Amino acid sequence: MDEQPKLKPSGSKLAYIPGAEIVGRIDPWWGLVILVVGLTVILVTVKADPFWDITKFVWDGVLVTALITISSFALTLVVGLIGGLGRLARNPFLHGIATLYVEIVRGIPLLVQLIWWYFAFPVVIQQIGEWLHISVIANYVANPILTAIMAITVCYGAYMSEIYRAGIQSIPKGQIEAARSLGMSHFQSMRHIILPQAVRVVLPPVGNEFIALLKDSCLVSVVAVADLTRRGRLYMAVHFNPIEVWTMVALLYLVMTLFAARGVAWIEKKSHFER
Amino acid sequence: MDPIIHIENIHKHFGKIHALRGVGLDVHKGEAVVIIGPSGSGKSTLLRCINRLEEYEAGRIVVDGIPLDSAQNINAVRREVGMVFQSFNLFAHLTVMENLTLAQRIVRKRSKDESEKVALDLLEKVGIPDKAQAYPIQISGGQQQRVAIARALAMNPKVMLFDEPTSALDPEMIKEVLDVMLALAKEGMTMVVISHEMGFARAAANRMILLDEGMIIEESTPDKFLTSNNERIRIFLSKVLHM
Numbered sequence: 001m002d003e004q005p006k007l008k009p010s011g012s013k014l015a016y017i018p019g020a021e022i023v024g025r026i027d028p029w030w031g032l033v034i035l036v037v038g039l040t041v042i043l044v045t046v047k048a049d050p051f052w053d054i055t056k057f058v059w060d061g062v063l064v065t066a067l068i069t070i071s072s073f074a075l076t077l078v079v080g081l082i083g084g085l086g087r088l089a090r091n092p093f094l095h096g097i098a099t100l101y102v103e104i105v106r107g108i109p110l111l112v113q114l115i116w117w118y119f120a121f122p123v124v125i126q127q128i129g130e131w132l133h134i135s136v137i138a139n140y141v142a143n144p145i146l147t148a149i150m151a152i153t154v155c156y157g158a159y160m161s162e163i164y165r166a167g168i169q170s171i172p173k174g175q176i177e178a179a180r181s182l183g184m185s186h187f188q189s190m191r192h193i194i195l196p197q198a199v200r201v202v203l204p205p206v207g208n209e210f211i212a213l214l215k216d217s218c219l220v221s222v223v224a225v226a227d228l229t230r231r232g233r234l235y236m237a238v239h240f241n242p243i244e245v246w247t248m249v250a251l252l253y254l255v256m257t258l259f260a261a262r263g264v265a266w267i268e269k270k271s272h273f274e275r
Numbered sequence: 276m277d278p279i280i281h282i283e284n285i286h287k288h289f290g291k292i293h294a295l296r297g298v299g300l301d302v303h304k305g306e307a308v309v310i311i312g313p314s315g316s317g318k319s320t321l322l323r324c325i326n327r328l329e330e331y332e333a334g335r336i337v338v339d340g341i342p343l344d345s346a347q348n349i350n351a352v353r354r355e356v357g358m359v360f361q362s363f364n365l366f367a368h369l370t371v372m373e374n375l376t377l378a379q380r381i382v383r384k385r386s387k388d389e390s391e392k393v394a395l396d397l398l399e400k401v402g403i404p405d406k407a408q409a410y411p412i413q414i415s416g417g418q419q420q421r422v423a424i425a426r427a428l429a430m431n432p433k434v435m436l437f438d439e440p441t442s443a444l445d446p447e448m449i450k451e452v453l454d455v456m457l458a459l460a461k462e463g464m465t466m467v468v469i470s471h472e473m474g475f476a477r478a479a480a481n482r483m484i485l486l487d488e489g490m491i492i493e494e495s496t497p498d499k500f501l502t503s504n505n506e507r508i509r510i511f512l513s514k515v516l517h518m
Contacts, residue, residue, distance in 0.1 A: 174364035177328050178423075182378035182430060183354035192377060197368050 029265070033258045040251045054235055054248045061231030062252055068145065068227065069214045072152040076213070077206075079153055080160025085190075087165040098161065105158035110151075111219050117151040118142055118223035148220040156213055163209065167202035168194055200271050207264030211257050218253075228252060277340065279304045279434060279465055280325060285334035287320055287489075294320045295331065296489040302434070302467060307460040309476040309497070310469045312486035313511065318469045321486065322436050325467065326356045339433055354382060357427030361439040363419040365411040371398070371422050372407040375429050383430060390429070397425035401455050417448030421455055428459075435459065437468040471515045477501065485511060 043051045086098025105113070122142040129137025171194050179189035221230035232249040236242060278301035287295040294317045302308050312318045323329035324336060327349045336343045338352045366374050375394035379385045385393070398404045401421040406414050414422070420440055427435060437456065441449040453475045460466055460479040470476065476483055476497050483500040485493040485508055493500065493508055500508065 172362075172364075174360055174362050175366065178358075178360065178364035178366070179378075181326055181328060181353055181356070181358035182426070183350055183382040184378060185350065188381055192381065193366055197366075200368070 029258075029262065033255075033262060036251065036254050036258055040255060043248070043251070050239065050241060050244050051248055054232075054245055055252075057235045058228055058231040058249065058252065061226055061228035062256075064145065064226055065214070065217055065228040066256070068148055068152065068217050068220060068225070069210075072149045072156065072217075073210050073213055075149070075153040076156040076160050076209070079157030080164050083157055083161025084164025084168060087161055088168060102158045102161050105155055110155050110216055111222065113155050114148065114151045114219055114223050117154075118144070118147050121147075144220075144223060144225045148217075148223060148225045152213065152217065152220070156209060160206070160209060163202050163205045164198070167198040167205075170201050171197050203264075203268050203271060207261075207268065210264065211260050214257055214260060215253065276303065278302055279339055280467070281335075281337040282321075282325070283335040283337075285321070285324060285331050285336065287317075287324065287329065287331040289320075294489050295324070297334070298486075298489065298491055299334075300484070300491065302465060304433075304465055305463045306481045307464075307466040307468065307479050308482045308484060309480040310467065310484045310486055311471055311476075311511070311515065312492075313514075316486045317489040318486045319438055322438050322467060322469055325434075325436060326353050326358055328358075354430060355433045357430060357432035357435045359420070359423050359427055359435065359437045359440045361443050363411070363416070363423045363443070365419055365423055365426070367411055369410075370407070371403075371409050371411070371414070374411070374422060375426050378426070379429050393429050394425070397428050398422075400428075400458075401425045402451070415448060416444045417451045420444065420448075420452045424452070424455055424459075434465045434467070437466065437470065439469050439471075441470065441472060473501065473512070473516060487511075 044055055045052070083098050083101060086094045087102065089095045089098070122140055125140045126138050129135070129140060175193050175197065176189050179193045180186070184192070217227060218229040221227050221233065224230075226234075228249060232245050236245045239245070280300070280302040282298060282300040285295050285298045286293070298317070298321055300308075300321075310318045310321070320329055324331050325338065327336075327343050339355050341348050341352050341355075343349055343352055365371075366377070369377065372391065372394055375397065376387070376390040379390035379393060380387065383390075395404060395407065398407055401424060403414070403418050403421055406418060406422070411419055411422070424435075424440075440456065441452050444452065449472070453472060456466070456468070457475065457479050466479075468475075468480075480497045482494060483497050484491055485500075487507065493503065493505055495503070501512065503509065
């Protein structure tokens with residue numbers, strides 16, 4: 001029998017590079033995070049004018065973006081679970097409602113939905129208030145941040161419903177049959193057997209949704225929410241230095257998404273089945 | 276004495292296929308019944324009707340005096356009937372121990388300590404006490420199926436149903452599962468088993484049944500069954516035994 005080619009690590013014949021083993025131990029994706037954060041820090045310290053100035057100015061916006069992203073994502077998880085279970089419901093009414101919701105929301109661009117909730121919805125409420133002669137409702141004024149969170153939740157909840165539905169459907173039918181044949185109720189089987197497994201299946205797409213939501217949250221800047229993008233535009237309007245402002249804004253988004261991606265990867269790893 | 280499983284004139288369709296055509300069967304306490312039949316004959320469907328994993332359109336099933344007619348009764352019957360599947364169906368996200376204790380705690384309302392004691396005794400009985408903390412994916416198919424049997428037994432069922440428990444196993448693992456089942460039959464557990472393991476049937480069964488095209492073709496003791504002159508039995512057995 002021929003001797004098998006030896007599978008030596010190809011690097012073994014390379015010249016010794018001092019410190020190479022330390023570099024090799026760093027997860028390349030953490031390397032990217034360090035690179036981007038490092039670049040940002042260097043810009044801010046070495047060229048404080050305008051980069052540090054910009055950062056100070058848009059920092060409120062970073063917090064608003066984080067607030068909107070985290071709160072609408074948390075709500076989306078709940079809406080998605082309800083929507084996903086609705087999509088799987090045998091009851092035709094529940095199934096119909098959930099399907100209608102998903103189909104309508106998925107078919108309208110998020111930007112248009114945001115504009116509708118912010119500019120059209122309050123008028124609808126006001127007119128109902130006038131019709132009912134209730135002044136509190138007739139004088140309803142939309143709170144920009146709450147409206148933004150609601151609009152994003154409604155939109156992403158629809159996508160999340162589909163992710164949950166697919167996740168639940170991916171669990172083999174035998175699992176629920178085994179649970180039911182042990183005398184567990186439908187609810188108990190869902191709670192103890194199906195959902196814990198489905199959650200692990202949907203983690204990667206749910207993590208993607210989180211990052212997509214973080215980026216899409218910049219759309220709220222069109223409806224008077226002072227998020228990172230809008231703050232950047234305000235700074236631009238005064239100082240008119242597009243290269244610096246938009247580079248800084250882009251870097252700040254990138255830092256947030258990179259950390260979010262690392263966080264998602266960490267949670268995925270933690271929740272894997274023990275093997 | 277009333278039979279523990281009473282099946283009366285069951286009819287079941289899958290779309291246009293008439294899967295069960297008026298099957299009737301009584302199983303008495305302590306009996307082991309082995310059902311054989313070609314694939315598509317309706318044997319799995321019949322077994323799954325007994326704990327209502329499958330619905331049927333006509334007929335009547337009574338288990339331990341409880342008719343399978345309301346959701347409440349169905350859950351009551353499922354508590355008394357253990358089921359073992361061809362594909363094991365262990366809960367993939369739980370350890371062997373958790374697989375055995377979960378239903379004891381939330382259905383039988385046993386304490387953690389009590390359910391774990393029951394589980395350990397059963398793992399001892401099926402010969403794998405050392406795998407209590409393993410996850411299903413970490414143990415062999417034969418071990419998984421023995422855990423599945425223990426999981427069903429932990430609920431103290433009055434009847435055990437086995438749906439081709441060894442057909443997904445590698446040959447060298449079939450015996451370890453059949454040995455557990457044989458011991459169970461010898462203890463007097465009421466069992467309905469779908470299996471083409473004729474050695475097991477001869478050793479364990481009180482009765483054998485041949486099902487074909489949704490009807491019971493023959494029903495007799497293993498000795499008579501295996502030496503029958505009935506053409507269909509002989510043809511079927513010749514196929515099974517030459518597998």
